């Protein structure tokens with residue numbers, strides 16, 4: 001095993017059009033984005049849509 005980061009451990013950031021920003025690994029950021037979409041925009045966000053909104057941190 002190398003010390004390299006697994007893809008699941010890569011930090012991602014997201015910035016919503018409304019100004020909302022979040023940061024975390026794919027596993028942690030997806031539910032944050034989904035909750036933001038539901039609570040702030042009344043939108044259902046799939047995992048794929050959430051990940052598509054992210055950028056590498």
Ligand SMILES: [Zn+2]
Pocket residue numbers: 016017018019020036040041
């Ligand atoms: Zn938003």
